[in-house]
Amino acid sequence: MIQEKVDSGQSNDSTFTVIRKRTSTPIAKLVLLTGIAFAILAVLVIVTQTFILLVALLATLSLSGYLLVALKRQKKLRSGKRIQVPFALLFGLLLLPIAVAAFYSFENFNAKSIYTMIVAFGMTLTFMYSMVNVPLTVYHKRMEETRKMIFAAPLVTIIVPAFNEEKSIRKALDSIVEADYPHKEIIVIDDGSTDNTSAIAKSYQDKMSPNNFIVVSKPNGGKASALNYALRFAKGEYIIAVDADSIMGRDAIKEIMKYFQQPEVVAVGGNIKVKNRNNMLTYCQALEYLVGINLFKRAYDIFGVVMVVPGPLGGFRKKVLLERGEYDRDTLAEDFDTTVKALKTGRAVQASSYAMSFTEAPENVAGLYKQRLRWNRGNLQTLMKHRDIISNSRFGMLQKYGYPLVFLTMITLPFLSIVVASFIILALLNGEWFFILITFLIFVALEAILAAIAIVMDEEDWKLVLLSPFFVVGYKHLIDIFTIKSVIDVAFRRNLKWTSDKLETKKNFPQGHE
Amino acid sequence: MDNNVQRSSTQSTNSSLIDNFNRSVRDLLVLIRERRITRFEPLFERGGGFTYSSLEGYELWEQLDLLHRLEKEGFLRSDLSESILQCPHCRSTEFTVQLSCTVCDSTNVTRGAVIEHLACGNIDFEHKFIKEEHEGNLLVCGKCGKRLKAIGVDYSKPGIFYKCLDCRALLPQTQNLCTCLNCAKSSKEDQLKELQMMRYEVDSERVSRHFVTNNLLPIVAEKLHTENKIRASCPGKIRGLSKVEHSFGLLISHRESGEPILVADLLDNGRNGIDQPQDSVRILAFYAKSLDASFSTKNIIKRILVIQSELTKDAIELADAYGITVLRQDNADSLVATILEIIAGGSSKNTISDDGLPET
Numbered sequence A: 001m002i003q004e005k006v007d008s009g010q011s012n013d014s015t016f017t018v019i020r021k022r023t024s025t026p027i028a029k030l031v032l033l034t035g036i037a038f039a040i041l042a043v044l045v046i047v048t049q050t051f052i053l054l055v056a057l058l059a060t061l062s063l064s065g066y067l068l069v070a071l072k073r074q075k076k077l078r079s080g081k082r083i084q085v086p087f088a089l090l091f092g093l094l095l096l097p098i099a100v101a102a103f104y105s106f107e108n109f110n111a112k113s114i115y116t117m118i119v120a121f122g123m124t125l126t127f128m129y130s131m132v133n134v135p136l137t138v139y140h141k142r143m144e145e146t147r148k149m150i151f152a153a154p155l156v157t158i159i160v161p162a163f164n165e166e167k168s169i170r171k172a173l174d175s176i177v178e179a180d181y182p183h184k185e186i187i188v189i190d191d192g193s194t195d196n197t198s199a200i201a202k203s204y205q206d207k208m209s210p211n212n213f214i215v216v217s218k219p220n221g222g223k224a225s226a227l228n229y230a231l232r233f234a235k236g237e238y239i240i241a242v243d244a245d246s247i248m249g250r251d252a253i254k255e256i257m258k259y260f261q262q263p264e265v266v267a268v269g270g271n272i273k274v275k276n277r278n279n280m281l282t283y284c285q286a287l288e289y290l291v292g293i294n295l296f297k298r299a300y301d302i303f304g305v306v307m308v309v310p311g312p313l314g315g316f317r318k319k320v321l322l323e324r325g326e327y328d329r330d331t332l333a334e335d336f337d338t339t340v341k342a343l344k345t346g347r348a349v350q351a352s353s354y355a356m357s358f359t360e361a362p363e364n365v366a367g368l369y370k371q372r373l374r375w376n377r378g379n380l381q382t383l384m385k386h387r388d389i390i391s392n393s394r395f396g397m398l399q400k401y402g403y404p405l406v407f408l409t410m411i412t413l414p415f416l417s418i419v420v421a422s423f424i425i426l427a428l429l430n431g432e433w434f435f436i437l438i439t440f441l442i443f444v445a446l447e448a449i450l451a452a453i454a455i456v457m458d459e460e461d462w463k464l465v466l467l468s469p470f471f472v473v474g475y476k477h478l479i480d481i482f483t484i485k486s487v488i489d490v491a492f493r494r495n496l497k498w499t500s501d502k503l504e505t506k507k508n509f510p511q512g513h514e
Numbered sequence B: 001m002d003n004n005v006q007r008s009s010t011q012s013t014n015s016s017l018i019d020n021f022n023r024s025v026r027d028l029l030v031l032i033r034e035r036r037i038t039r040f041e042p043l044f045e046r047g048g049g050f051t052y053s054s055l056e057g058y059e060l061w062e063q064l065d066l067l068h069r070l071e072k073e074g075f076l077r078s079d080l081s082e083s084i085l086q087c088p089h090c091r092s093t094e095f096t097v098q099l100s101c102t103v104c105d106s107t108n109v110t111r112g113a114v115i116e117h118l119a120c121g122n123i124d125f126e127h128k129f130i131k132e133e134h135e136g137n138l139l140v141c142g143k144c145g146k147r148l149k150a151i152g153v154d155y156s157k158p159g160i161f162y163k164c165l166d167c168r169a170l171l172p173q174t175q176n177l178c179t180c181l182n183c184a185k186s187s188k189e190d191q192l193k194e195l196q197m198m199r200y201e202v203d204s205e206r207v208s209r210h211f212v213t214n215n216l217l218p219i220v221a222e223k224l225h226t227e228n229k230i231r232a233s234c235p236g237k238i239r240g241l242s243k244v245e246h247s248f249g250l251l252i253s254h255r256e257s258g259e260p261i262l263v264a265d266l267l268d269n270g271r272n273g274i275d276q277p278q279d280s281v282r283i284l285a286f287y288a289k290s291l292d293a294s295f296s297t298k299n300i301i302k303r304i305l306v307i308q309s310e311l312t313k314d315a316i317e318l319a320d321a322y323g324i325t326v327l328r329q330d331n332a333d334s335l336v337a338t339i340l341e342i343i344a345g346g347s348s349k350n351t352i353s354d355d356g357l358p359e360t
Helices: A027-048 A051-076 A087-107 A111-145 A169-178 A197-206 A223-233 A253-260 A280-302 A318-323 A334-343 A363-387 A397-429 A433-458 A462-472 A474-491 B002-035 B060-072 B204-227 B280-292 B313-321 B332-342
Strands: A002-005 A019-024 A156-162 A185-189 A213-218 A238-242 A247-248 A267-274 A313-317 A346-357 B040-044 B050-051 B076-086 B095-100 B109-117 B122-127 B157-163 B174-178 B184-190 B193-202 B232-234 B238-239 B245-250 B250-252 B258-266 B302-307 B324-327
Touching: A002 B040, A027 A051, A027 A111, A027 A267, A027 A433, A027 B258, A051 A111, A111 A280, A111 A346, A111 A397, A111 A433, A111 B157, A156 A169, A156 A197, A156 A223, A156 A253, A169 A185, A169 A197, A185 A223, A185 B002, A197 A213, A213 A223, A223 A318, A223 A334, A238 A253, A238 A318, A247 A313, A253 A267, A253 A346, A267 A280, A267 A334, A267 B060, A280 A346, A280 A397, A280 A433, A280 A462, A313 A318, A313 A334, A313 A346, A334 A346, A334 A363, A363 A397, A363 A474, A397 A433, A397 A474, A433 A462, A462 A474, B002 B060, B002 B204, B040 B193, B050 B060, B050 B076, B060 B076, B060 B193, B095 B109, B122 B157, B204 B232, B204 B250, B204 B258, B204 B332, B238 B250, B238 B258, B245 B258, B245 B280, B258 B280, B258 B332, B280 B302, B280 B313, B280 B324, B302 B332, B313 B324, B324 B332
Parallel strands: A156 A185, A156 A238, A185 A213, A267 A346, B258 B302, B302 B324
Antiparallel strands: A002 A019, A238 A313, A247 A346, A267 A313, B040 B050, B076 B193, B095 B174, B109 B122, B109 B157, B174 B184, B232 B250, B238 B245, B250 B258
């Protein structure tokens, strides 16, 4: 590892040593894994002899290659602007599988070709979605490792909205106090708790200067209301919102502040990890978070259009929050909504994989169902609320990349996944065992490679690779069904209230916090 | 001869100390009455440690002895207030404390906050995990090389630990080696003496009664002497057959020959103090010394015990058997009248008064 000191420049309240780091990260390992992933797809093309997969593979490689070259050129020219990809190219690539599938079915139309075509189409779209991101994330990892250390430590306000969190808030506050950042202010908003949350929070006032640790109690009004209330007290120029049932990583504030050195960055999301890994379901969620953040969020990050700054750990410039009307209460996903509002400023929203937060995941299917229902409903409400993005080219990569991809992930892929699953069953009934078995095994291998890439990137537990089959069949479909249920609820405007397994015991307090 | 002189000198010093001590007890009782003190509580004073502030002018050990004596006499009731440690050699409470290894007893011990890396079990001082040359201030495990992510997730801070620089043991606690600032001797913490400092409540009723009864016999002696021309002394001393000099609360002697006629003592019974002898034992003690004293004279000495509260049935029978007249009176005039009657020979046996108490 080589390190190099650089001049601290415009620092005004500098407390950190200025270090720029050049690390020998496992880039070679990641490049090798990426090569294996593409080789597996090549094997899939050869085995199935499906023309559409070949087209998709070539399209994926082309797009990845184009983006990498564009990124490289941008870096050489030291351009302050973020990369812009022609909309027609992206749109065309998204439509490609559909067009080719349609062509394929008309050319060889028979009963068997219909399900072959649908299965191939679903798989194509899935692996295109995954594989375009893989080379980008490897590139992102390399870029991230050379990110400059912060050289100034401006005051950061950490807001902890809490509602009946007496069991978890102690750990959360311990981690915030422990966080390695010299100039921080902590505001705990007790949102009408009926337990000892406030008393526990007040006991931390001795550990910090009274001016830097504030506990405020207010009547229950929900998380958005608590966050807005805290903004009235915040003295910091930067706001980091954390959940009271999450544990903040020791380097989280520092890592988030690295991004805020760039004036165009208005918000930074953290890397959320599952803390309670104690059964198959929580392990699956751990892998889901890991792959989601390391393979997809990194790609969004390259374009500066990270779509969700997560509730358990997210930083914002206070000025942007205030200018954009703070946190709104009209959706169930105030984190997604606030992020999209920040993105609409035309400036960058990024994510740090080193800024970690450890959260409690639901431990049973019922709990997971309620959590995902709330997330999905909130996300769909937000997508609907900000649908003007689609028709407005002023939003740049948000319009061309971020928003369509979220739309694809949230609506198209879950429906397609269920349709493909149905046709796979049909194919099995028709005796297409070999095709389905080979395809299944190849996809399991592909998922395992993707998991391995994410594990290498985040120095995670290798045991998680063993769960890859559940991301082809099982867990994936469970999540897709939850998403479809949410889409139906929003489409038919059913009663969209806050749903959480934790809140079942809080019936008198409908405004929950998660 | 030298030994005898020395013994005599020691006895004289001891006697002087006891006299001083008794004087202090009396002074303290006067202090309690005059200042209306209701309790004695140990208070921490900067520079002096714990002390009973009402007893200023005395060393701590003197304060404790005095208060303990008053408690034994029934003037005070106590319960525990503080426990402090004393040097086992000189009773000082001032020490310099050194950390000492529980494994090898070395005092070459350092301490600091430790981190436990939950993944590999490595426990070491926090500064051993800090890698300042790597991104400012990261925590990296020295054993497995992994970066520590979040407290409560992959590492914990169990608190302050101690490391012996001689035997390299990492200890959750050490033994304290206490060196006395007074005598410079070192003791381990468990070798120090525990000193229990009590909170004392004054039994005000008992104190008042003490002053009434203590003044009774001197007044009676004065009255007998001035009003009735009887030779009375308070206290009166008689050297007995055993050559031991006995002291009585009141001694009435023959005016001309000086032979003792009557001896009286105050039986301060009915106290709540600890270690108080039983009434019957004290009656026997009084009888024994009056008997010893009676061998030094040809006269029959009359014996009177003035009591403060009701005697037990056994004690009454005992007094009756030994010819002791028991009087329960707190009025000097009536006591003088009764004594005169006894001297005149009007009554020499015990009777029970109208209120059920012994009377003359």
